[in-house]
Structures are given as C-alpha cells and as structure tokens.
Amino acid sequence: MEVYACTLIVLILVLLELWNRSDGFKLNILVVIVGENINNGYYACAPFFDTGFAEVAELYPRLYANATIRYIYEPKVIDCEESSYRMVVLLGKILPLVRQTNETMTVLLTPGCTASVLPLGDLARETKTTLVTTLGAAALGNTRRFPTLVSSTGSAAWQPIALVPFLEKFSWTTLTFLCDRLTKVPSIGSYLSSLVCPTLKGYLGPPKYHLLYEFFDSSNATNQSYAGILERAQRSSRIIVVATRGDAMRDIMIAAYKLNMTSDEYVYIYLEPTSMPYLLDLLDPTGDADSDKIVREAYRSLIVVNFLDKPWSAMEELLRKIADTARTRYNYTYNHGRNEQRNDAAMAAYEAVYVFSGLINETSARIGGRVPSPPVIRAASFDRLWKLPSRDVRTGSNGFRIRDISLSRYNSTSNDFEVVWVFNGSTRNITQKTKWDDNPYLWNGRTDPPSDIPVCGFDGTLCIDRFDRDAVKKSVAGVIPVILCLAAVAGFVLHRERRRHEYDLWWSLEPTTFDYNQFSRHPSIKRRANPAPNID
Numbered sequence: 049m050e051v052y053a054c055t056l057i058v059l060i061l062v063l064l065e066l067w068n069r070s071d072g073f074k075l076n077i078l079v080v081i082v083g084e085n086i087n088n089g090y091y092a093c094a095p096f097f098d099t100g101f102a103e104v105a106e107l108y109p110r111l112y113a114n115a116t117i118r119y120i121y122e123p124k125v126i127d128c129e130e131s132s133y134r135m136v137v138l139l140g141k142i143l144p145l146v147r148q149t150n151e152t153m154t155v156l157l158t159p160g161c162t163a164s165v166l167p168l169g170d171l172a173r174e175t176k177t178t179l180v181t182t183l184g185a186a187a188l189g190n191t192r193r194f195p196t197l198v199s200s201t202g203s204a205a206w207q208p209i210a211l212v213p214f215l216e217k218f219s220w221t222t223l224t225f226l227c228d229r230l231t232k233v234p235s236i237g238s239y240l241s242s243l244v245c246p247t248l249k250g251y252l253g254p255p256k257y258h259l260l261y262e263f264f265d266s267s268n269a270t271n272q273s274y275a276g277i278l279e280r281a282q283r284s285s286r287i288i289v290v291a292t293r294g295d296a297m298r299d300i301m302i303a304a305y306k307l308n309m310t311s312d313e314y315v316y317i318y319l320e321p322t323s324m325p326y327l328l329d330l331l332d333p334t335g336d337a338d339s340d341k342i343v344r345e346a347y348r349s350l351i352v353v354n355f356l357d358k359p360w361s362a363m364e365e366l367l368r369k370i371a372d373t374a375r376t377r378y379n380y381t382y383n384h385g386r387n388e389q390r391n392d393a394a395m396a397a398y399e400a401v402y403v404f405s406g407l408i409n410e411t412s413a414r415i416g417g418r419v420p421s422p423p424v425i426r427a428a429s430f431d432r433l434w435k436l437p438s439r440d441v442r443t444g445s446n447g448f449r450i451r452d453i454s455l456s457r458y459n460s461t462s463n464d465f466e467v468v469w470v471f472n473g474s475t476r477n478i479t480q481k482t483k484w485d486d487n488p489y490l491w492n493g494r495t496d497p498p499s500d501i502p503v504c505g506f507d508g509t510l511c512i513d514r515f516d517r518d519a520v521k522k523s524v525a526g527v528i529p530v531i532l533c534l535a536a537v538a539g540f541v542l543h544r545e546r547r548r549h550e551y552d553l554w555w556s557l558e559p560t561t562f563d564y565n566q567f568s569r570h571p572s573i574k575r576r577a578n579p580a581p582n583i584d
Contacts (some may be wrong), residue, residue: 073417075115075408076147076154077101080168082134083125086388087239088159088183090121093397095374097157099366100401102373103437108409118145128238132163139171146175153419155404159183159397161238169194178422180404182396184243189446196422198404198429199448207319207353208248210453210471211289213478215252220315220500223252224260224281226300228292232267236321240291244319248289260284266296274303282309283507287500291319294330298343305346312349312492313502320354322392330465347458348492352465356452358439360390366437370398395438396449402436403429442474450474459489 079097081090105112120142122134146154155178158168162184169188172179173196181188181199188194215221227245230237241263252259264277278300281288290297297318304310318330330352334340360367367389374380382388407428411420429447433440442450450473456465468484471477484490491497504511 073111073114073412073419074152075111076145076152077115077117078120078142078145078154078156079117080120080135080138080142080156080158080160082122082131082138082160082164084123085126085128085131085234085238087236087391088161088393088397089126090119090123091374091378091380092388092391092394093159093182094119095370095378095380096394096398097401098373098377099370100398104401104405108405111405111409111412120145126234128161128163128234128242131160132166135160135164135167139167142168142171143175146171146177148175148177150419153408154178155180155408157182157400157404159393161242162187163242169197172196172422176422178404178408178425180400182400183393189448191446196426197447198407198422198426205243205247205448206355206451206453206473207244208251209473209476210455210478211248211317211319211353212251213476214455214469214471215287217478218497218500220287221256222258222285222287222500224262224285224288225249225252226277226281226288226290226292227261227263228290228296229263229265230267230293230296231265233293236293237267239321244291244321248291248319258284266292266299269296269299271299271303274300275307278304278307278309282307285500285506286313286498286502287315287317289317289319291321293321294332298330298334301346301350302339302342304349305342310346310349310492312494313498314349315498316350318350318352320352322355323360323387323390331463344458344460344463347465348460348489350458351468352456354454354456355392356454356467356470357392363395363438366398399434399436399438399441403434403441406434444474457484457489461489 079094081093083089084091086092101112101117105115120138122131122138125131125134142156146156148154154175156168156172157180158165159182160168165179165181165184165188169179170193171177173194177196179194179197181197184199188197188199215223225245225248227241228237229241249259249261260281262277262280264273278288290300292300297320301310301316304314304316310316330347334343371382371389374382404425407425408420411424411428412418414420426447429443430445432443434442444450452473453471454467455469455471455478457468458464459466466484467481468490469478469480472479486495502508
C-alpha cells in the first residue's frame, strides 16, 4: 500500500512539474511591419495576423496563456528598398525586446520583403531567436546565414521554378523577358522587380539560354513605347515572357496584334502576380468594343502562369472575420471594389501564425513543455502539410512553402482562360490536361508548338519568306511555258538553217590548177607520192 502511495505521489509531483513548466513558458511575439504597402504593409497584414492569433489561442490555450504580442510598426514607407533602410534603424528598438531564456521564448514575425528581412535575419541569428517570414525570395534559404528562420514564403519563386521545365518541354531556349518596374504601384512593382524577375533571370542564364532581358515601366508606358519594346523582341525571339499586371499585359497584347506579332509562330507567357489589390483581370471589359475584340484575338497566343490555389470564394467567411477585425481594431475598411482583401501576401500572414504556433507547441511537447531551440523548430518545419481554415500549406525539405502552378490558354469559345498544364510543386513535373489533346486552341491553330527560332531567322534573311515563296512559284509557273516556246522556236530556226546549208552549192576545184612544186621548195615538207593540192 505504501509503495502505491509513493508511486502516486511521485506521479503527481511529475505532473505538477510539467504543468508548472508549461505555465512558466512565456511566449514573446514581436510583429515587425515597415510601412503601409497595400500588399504587405501594416493595414494589409495586421488584421490577418490578429485573426490568426485569436484562433490559435483557442487551439493552443496553454501555449498562449502567458503570451505577449507586440507590434513594432514604422509608418510612411511603401517602397521595398526604403523599407530595408528603415529596418536597420528599427533594430535598435527591437533588440531590447528580444528575450531568449529558459522561461521566455521570443519569436520575430514579419511580412516584409526580402531586402527588409535580411537585417532582421542577421539579428535573429546573433540572438538565437526564431524568425518567421511570410514573404521573400530564395536568398532567405541560406541556412548558414539564417539558421533560425522558419518561413511560409516561397510564392515569388514558384512561377519561375515551374516555367523552367515548361520551357524545356518544348525546347524553348531563346527568349525575351520583359519585367515591369511599375514605379507608381510599388506594391506590385517591388514584388516583380525585386522577387519574380531576378529569380527567373537566375534560372535562365547562359550557356543553355539566350535571353534578352529588358525592364519597362507600365506606369508611364504608351502604345508607342510598347511597340518599341516588341519590335526589339521580334528581332531576337519568338517566345516572350512578361511579368506585369493584368491591364498592362492586355495593352501589350493589343500592341503585338497591331504589329502582326500574334500569329501562330509567337508565344507570350504572362507571369500573373499572386493575388494582390489593384490587379485587373485580363478579361475585364475596357469600354472600347474594338479593343475588346482585338485582345480576344491576340490572347490566342498567350499562356497565363498562376498559382493553383483554393478559390477566394471558398474563404468568404474567413475574409468577413478579418474585415471585422480591421474595422473594429484598426478603424480600417478594405476596399472590396479593388479586391483589397484578396491578397496572397496578407493571407500568408494569417497562415504563418498557424504554422509557427503548431511547430512551437509540437516541439515543446517533445521536451516536457520547455522552450524549444530555433534549430529544432526549423527542422520540424521540413516536409510538412498543414490543413488550415484558409488553404493547405505544404513545405519542402528546406522548410519553404511548396506551390502548385497552373498554365492556362485562352479558349475563344468559352471566352475564358482554361488550365491546360499543371506543375506539381512536390514532384516538379508538368502534366497536360487530356481534354486539350489535339485542341485547335492549344497552339493558335497549329498542330504542334512553334520553334523558338524561325526557320528563316528573325530577320527572314535565311530563306525567302512564305509570301515571296508563293510569288516565286507563280512567277516560275508563268515563265516556264514562255521558255519552252522560245526553245521550240529556236530549235525550229536552227533546224531550218542546217537544212538550207545542206542544199547550198559545193565548191569544186580542178586538180590542174594546183602547183605541187611549191611544197618541195620548203625544207620541212617532204614530197609525197600523191601530193595534196595547193590552194591559193
């Protein structure tokens, strides 16, 4: 009986110790946001973060029982490059708040772009603090520089990653890549010029690829400037990749149509940005009936590359909850006319809260409720699948988010873009939808994909073009009968002349008129028995 009593007492003491350790575990969350960028700024992301925190507090009540959440916000910044400078200044405010002890665990959480995350990542490394990011490029995957980083990023890289096997599938290695700076819409411009474009350019380098890489700015572009860009592209490629927003892509396709650059030998590949505010759909009416008609004809040569995600319409209840949080806590109302809530970067902020909370809860439970180390948390993020209220979040062997990509073509019958190919982010394979086999819309009426280098070269000097070949055929067909007639006439004339000469009088000379003796007087001529006649 005493043995059982002692065993029970020990068990109770152990449980109390674990309970006390769990209660003593303080979570110190520092949310660092620089500026009001409509894509990943304070008002865009803070309500998404708050909604996530409210939900995970119910899911992991003990983890959040002693949690503190602080927002460190630097206002009046929009540009990504400027936010990186401001982040350096903010480090002085952040450092005193970082506490990493046996009783306190600090987590740095930021929706910043790559340039602003870099200095924060260095601080996290030096203080051995877990850093969670929701946006950024492949540079953040440097585990030596950022050993404490846990990321739900990867969106910017997946379009370029998917495009490489797609280009290889059709042996397209000679390309033009047009990247939009969008200086007047920095929320999208920084995403394209700082993340998408450099990532793709890195994949499409020599010697395998021959790339014309050119920046443009659709904020100040005109039809004439688009024509100039396209004419330069025409001299070097037939496969043209464009990273811009929807309305600019539509104008580019109209300009291409007017230059006769949407025929079946051209392919345009549009890297549509992740869902962001102010983006216009390619099929939105322009109010100009002629332009709407032209663009639908031009779209026959267009392929749209986008993320294959759960539709926003399936998240309406969650979006309403986030909108209520924005209105009541931040006195901010999302502009639904501009689809301001349909923001992939902001939704990634909500999802990051779920991911890192689940990782901390899981790794802490393995060691009896104590504070887990950042490397252990990072390792636990590899090769995971999280079923979240928003979307599924899949991570790979480096902890970065895996995204599936769709590649769509325009179907003039349905007047819509339909998915033709799907890139699987886990297997890195491209598969084609079977219903598009032998579909005339697949290659703009062709039965096979066009070559990236025309048979006659980019300037047509390697051979006669199609129009001239037809003209030559017609000319030759007309000339040959004339030549045959002339040859027949010439033959008849020659035959007639020869017959006339045959009936002419022959000269007949009498032998007695020849003087044979003159040959004998020449030393080199010997006298013959029958000397030849001499003709004077």
